[in-house]
Amino acid sequence: MKNLFKILKMLMLVGIVGLHSCEEDREDDYEDEEETTTTAASPYGSWKRGDGITAYVKFENTKAFSCDNTGKITEGTFSSSEPSMTYNIQGNIIKFPLKFYNDGSMLVGVPNQAINTNNATMYYKSDKFCDAGGGGTGGGGGGGNGQGKATFWTQKDHGCGTITVSVAGSSGSVSQFYSAAPECGATGCANFTLPAGNHTFTAKCGSYSWSGTVTVTENGCFRMQLN
Structure with a gap:
């Protein structure tokens, strides 16, 4: 029973699937192998x-x-060949099977750890990612400061010394590695406080280089892994 509550807590942390309830018929797809x-x-x-x-x-x-x-963002991995998405939540590997449809919908399946307690859940294509602050209209306000945090981290020692990260005119350094995604502000990571929105970044360490975009939400925590 203790393990069940732990799994439910982990699923609530990422907010991906729901508890058992009446849902759309497509949730039966994972039980119908002939479809x-x-x-x-x-x-x-x-x-x-x-x-x-x-x-x-x-x-x-x-x-x-x-x-x-x-507004809390959790980073994981995506496989287009299975397809599936996988998260490391408090040291537990949670894998969600996925099914995509031509009408712009996606069915997120239930991890094996919670197959008897949670339902597959429908998702639909969206023009935005995350609701910053959870209130107000337009782009800001509602009592927040309009800022969030971004942390850059790595899971291994690349053998090149310190990784230098540049984003939004500021720079930071990654000087140690973690086995799983750390919290924002963790020691040895490149930590930034940025306005909510999308920000491009570059990172370099010896012959290694990275670039991309981080999506910061108000009061949120975005963790970018540098592989």
Whole structure:
């Protein structure tokens, strides 16, 4: 029973699937092996949860990002060949099977650890990722400061010394590695406080280099892994 509560807590942290309830018929797809599905034109980009609960997922190359209703962003990995997304939550590997449809919808399946307690959940293509601050209209206000945090980290020693990260005119350094994604502000990571929105970054260490975009939400924590 203790393990069950732990799994439920982890699923609530990423806010991806719901507890057992009446949902759309497509949730039965994972039990119907004879049904044939076709892959949508592209799984990449942002998806919004379709059952009225505010949650998003986003896929960029081999990375997956989830955003819960508090604006907290969790980083994982995305596989287009299975397809699936996988997160390391408090040292536990949680893998969500995925199915994409031509009508712009996606069915997020339930991890094996919670197959008897949670439902598969429908998501739909979205023009945005995350609801910053959770209130107000337009682009800001509502009592927040309009800023969030971004942390750059690595899972291994590249043997090149310190990784220098540049974003939004500021620079920081990554000087140690972690086995799993650390919290924003962790020691040895390149930590930034940035305005909510998308920011491009570059990073370099010897012959290694990285570049891309981080999506910062108000009061949120975005963690970017430098592989």
